[in-house]
Structure formats: structure tokens, C-alpha cells
Amino acid sequence: MNNNYYCIIMAGGMGRRFWPYSRKALPKQFLDFFGTGQTLLQQTYDRYKHIVPASNIFVSTHIDYKEMVMQMLPEVSEERLIIEDERRNTAPAIAYASHVIHKINPNATIVVAPSDHMIIKLDEFKEAITKGLDFASKSDKLVTIGVKPNRPETGYGYIQADDEREGDFYKVKTFIEKPALEFAEMFVQSGEFYWNSGIFIWHVNTILNAFHTMMADVCPRVECDHPDFSACPNISIDYSIMEKADNVYVQLCDFGWADLGTWSSLYDACPKDKNQNVILHSNTLLDNCKENIILMPEGKLAVLQDLEGYLIVERDNALLVCKKDDQDAIRKFVNDVEMKFEEKFS
Numbered sequence: 417m418n419n420n421y422y423c424i425i426m427a428g429g430m431g432r433r434f435w436p437y438s439r440k441a442l443p444k445q446f447l448d449f450f451g452t453g454q455t456l457l458q459q460t461y462d463r464y465k466h467i468v469p470a471s472n473i474f475v476s477t478h479i480d481y482k483e484m485v486m487q488m489l490p491e492v493s494e495e496r497l498i499i500e501d502e503r504r505n506t507a508p509a510i511a512y513a514s515h516v517i518h519k520i521n522p523n524a525t526i527v528v529a530p531s532d533h534m535i536i537k538l539d540e541f542k543e544a545i546t547k548g549l550d551f552a553s554k555s556d557k558l559v560t561i562g563v564k565p566n567r568p569e570t571g572y573g574y575i576q577a578d579d580e581r582e583g584d585f586y587k588v589k590t591f592i593e594k595p596a597l598e599f600a601e602m603f604v605q606s607g608e609f610y611w612n613s614g615i616f617i618w619h620v621n622t623i624l625n626a627f628h629t630m631m632a633d634v635c636p637r638v639e640c641d642h643p644d645f646s647a648c649p650n651i652s653i654d655y656s657i658m659e660k661a662d663n664v665y666v667q668l669c670d671f672g673w674a675d676l677g678t679w680s681s682l683y684d685a686c687p688k689d690k691n692q693n694v695i696l697h698s699n700t701l702l703d704n705c706k707e708n709i710i711l712m713p714e715g716k717l718a719v720l721q722d723l724e725g726y727l728i729v730e731r732d733n734a735l736l737v738c739k740k741d742d743q744d745a746i747r748k749f750v751n752d753v754e755m756k757f758e759e760k761f762s
Contacts, residue, residue, distance in 0.1 A: 421468040421549050422524045422620075424513045427457050427485060427531040428478040428500055433678050433743070435750045436734035437711055440762050444676065445531040446484055450686075451697035456676065460531045461489055463538065467545050468527070474498055474517065476509045500645050507656040508648035511627050512638040514620055524620040525553040528653070533613070534685050536672025544669040548617040551585055551667070558626065559585065559617040560658060562610030562666040563673045568600035571678050571743070573612035573654070575666050585665040591658065610666060613673055616653065626657050679727050680741050683709050709740050734761045 427445045431438035438444035445457045454462070457475075464473055470491060476498035477485050485497060498513045510528060517524050527545055535541045544561070552559050562575045573593055577586040591612065595603065603609035627635055637644045649656075658664055674685035686694040691706040698712040703721040711729045712718050718728060727740035734753075738745055754762045 417467075417469050418525075418549070418553075419469055419472070420521060420523045420525055420553065422472040422517050422521070422526045423464045423468045423474065424498070424510065424517075424526060424528045425457070425460055425464070425473065425475045425531050426506060426509070426528065427460075427475055428481065428503065428509065429532075431532075432750050433746065434676075434682075435746070435753075436736050436761070437729050437731045439731070440759070441480075442484075443481075446481070446488065449676070449682070449696065455488060456533075457485070457531045458488055460529060460533065461492070463535060463541065464527070464529060464545075467542055467549075471496075472524075474513055476500065476513055478503060502645040502648075504645050504648045504650045506653045507631065507651045508634060508638055508643075508645055510623070510653050511631065511634060512643045512645075514623050514627070515639045518620045518624060522620065525549050526618060526620055526623070528616040530614050530675070532676045533615075534672075534674040534676055537670075540669075541671040541673075544667065544671055545615075545617070547584070548667050551583070552617045552619055552622070555582075556619070556622050556625075557582075557585065557663050557665045558622060558658065558661055560588070560664060560666050561613040561615040561617070562668050563613050564668065564670050565604050565609065565611050567684070568597060568604050569611065569681075569684070570594055570597050570600050571681050572675060574600075574603050574609045575612050576609050577666055577668070582665065585667050588664040588666050591654065610668060611673075611675075612654075613669075614654075614675065616658070617667075622663075623657075626661055630660050631656055678743055679709055679729075679746065680743065683740060707740075 430440050431443035434444045446455050448455050474496045475485050475492055479499050479501050482499055498509060500509055548559050575591055576589040578589040580587040634648050637647045676682050683694050688694055694709045696711040698710050699717045700710055701719045705720050705723045708723055708726045710718055713730055725739055727738055729736045
């Protein structure tokens with residue numbers, strides 16, 4: 417393995433879109449969605465320790481989850497935790513983590529990895545990330561991993577690739593946020609657009625130069641031993657850097673990727689029974705039910721009749737039954753629960 421290769425795993429989110437299975441005290445990255453015996457965070461760590469030295473893997477998380485990360489990943493020393501005392505989205509955390517890594521190794525090349533991805537083709541994944549690290553280590557390019565779409569997905573962002581290229585790396589023409597269905601269909605048909613995986617690769621000097629150019633006011637607040645996240649803007653790396661920079665390239669990949677960001681994306685990624693139901697390690701009796709997601713606590717049974725396209729999820733003190741593809745309704749339910757009951761069910 418190349419000792420100049422590093423990884424930052426992003427594991428600080430609250431996973432609100434997976435309520436009520438994902439809760440503020442135990443969000444999705446710390447859950448075993450598939451009954452494999454490993455949480456999403458542990459799966460992510462295991463994938464990357466075969467690509468970069470394990471001692472070069474850092475984990476960025478909120479202070480509320482520090483102990484949880486240390487319990488789940490005892491191999492990661494406390495010195496390799498990037499702790500946010502205030503949630504300010506991904507840009508400030510990545511800026512601080514990059515500063516920390518630069519102090520350790522100014523020749524570092526970094527892959528930034530969300531902790532809620534599902535990867536099916538592990539060999540192809542390892543090959544693709546290693547190729548991206550090699551490319552970024554020898555250039556001043558900011559690399560994003562693009563995945564060839566196999567359906568008009570409205571839950572993912574898209575990247576339009578330009579004709580200008582360096583080998584398998586294409587200059588990015590534009591980023592498109594989660595589109596309406598009609599536009600997603602056009603994007604897939606055109607062949608020019610790829611899903612934005614949210615996996616980024618760059619040399620540490622390249623990303624620090626980008627921060628100094630585009631977020632200069634933030635740099636003094638995070639390029640220190642005790643970062644002041646409360647003084648940083650609440651902004652993602654996508655909006656702050658990637659969509660503004662002129663040296664962004666997309667690496668086109670196909671390694672069986674899914675971003676487990678919503679119940680719909682989880683449904684698409686999971687195996688289904690003969691009636692297209694996704695049953696996640698739950699006891700069920702189903703009568704004339706199809707295209708549902710069912711997730712029940714251990715030891716409980718769900719008996720369901722005549723349901724189509726529903727989400728049936730119970731965890732601890734909350735049960736949610738609603739149309740699985742209505743993300744706006746799910747978001748509204750979560751907001752309403754927090755407003756009416758405060759922290760009791762969130």
C-alpha cells in the first residue's frame with residue numbers, strides 16, 4: 417500500500433431521512449441495516465482499509481457520536497478522529513481534516529468517503545479508488561467519482577461530463593442537484609450524465625489551495641489545533657468547492673454503488689421477494705402485499721394485508737406507516753414529530 421494515501425470517513429450526520437429506524441441518538445451509520453453483523457460505518461472502514469493503510473484512516477463525526485465511533489472502530493485511535501462540536505455540514509470538517517493530515521504528511525492524497533454507501537463489486541471498487549488516488553497524486557485535479565446511471569433516479573445528484581479528458585478522467589461540465597423525474601429520464605437517455613457518488617479524491621495541497629481560494633475566511637478558523645466550527649458557515653463541500661472550482665474531473669466507475677440516503681434508495685438497492693417486497697431481517701406474514709419496505713424490531717411480527725408501495729418501520733417508541741416514495745411527506749412527518757414532541761421521539 418502507498419503510505420501517502422489517506423481516507424476521511426464522514427460519519428457525523430443524523431440520518432433524519434431514515435426516521436424512525438435512524439434516530440438522533442443512533443443514526444443510520446451506526447446501524448446494521450442488512451443483518452450482516454456490521455454497521456454501515458464498520459463496512460465502510462473495512463472497504464477502505466484494503467485501499468489505504470489502516471493507520472491513515474480518519475473519521476469525522478459529531479462530538480455526540482465520538483464514543484460510539486471509538487466503540488465500533490477500536491482500531492482507530494482518538495488522534496484520528498475529527499470531532500465537530502457544531503454541525504456545519506461537510507466543508508468545514510473536510511477543511512479541518514485536510515489541515516490535520518497536511519501537518520502529518522504534506523504529500524498525502526486523500527479519498528473522502530461517506531459512511532452510508534452500499535458497494536456490491538468490491539474488487540472493482542478497490543481498483544477504481546486506487547486508480548483515482550494515483551491520478552490525483554500526480555495532478556492538481558479535484559476528482560469526484562461518477563457512477564453510470566441504470567435508471568432515472570431522482571434522489572441522486574448528477575454530473576455532466578465534458579469532452580475534455582485525461583485518460584478515464586473527464587472534466588466536469590456541470591453539477592445538477594436532485595432533478596425532477598422528467599429531467600432524470602433525459603439525463604439517463606443522453607449518456608452524458610452520471611450519478612454523483614459523493615466520493616472525492618484529491619492531493620492535500622490541491623484541496624487546501626481550493627479552500628484558500630474559495631473559502632479564505634474559513635481557513636483561519638479550522639487551520640489550528642482547536643477549530644472553531646461555530647464560526648464556520650453551514651455549507652457542503654459540493655456547494656462551497658466542487659461546483660465552483662475549474663479543475664474538477666469526474667472518474668467514471670461501475671462498482672455496484674448505492675447511496676443509502678432515503679428509504680427509496682434503500683428499496684432500490686435491496687433484494688426483493690417474489691412480490692417485490694423488501695423485508696429487512698423482520699418476521700412477516702403478508703397477504704396481497706407488493707413493493708413495500710418492512711423493518712420490524714427483533715422478536716416482533718408484522719401481519720399485513722393489501723398494501724402496495726408502503727413503508728412499515730418500527731423502532732423503539734415509534735412506528736411509521738406511509739407511502740415509501742413520498743420523501744416530502746416523510747420529511748414533513750419528521751419535522752412535525754420534532755415540533756410537537758421535541759426530543760421524545762426524534
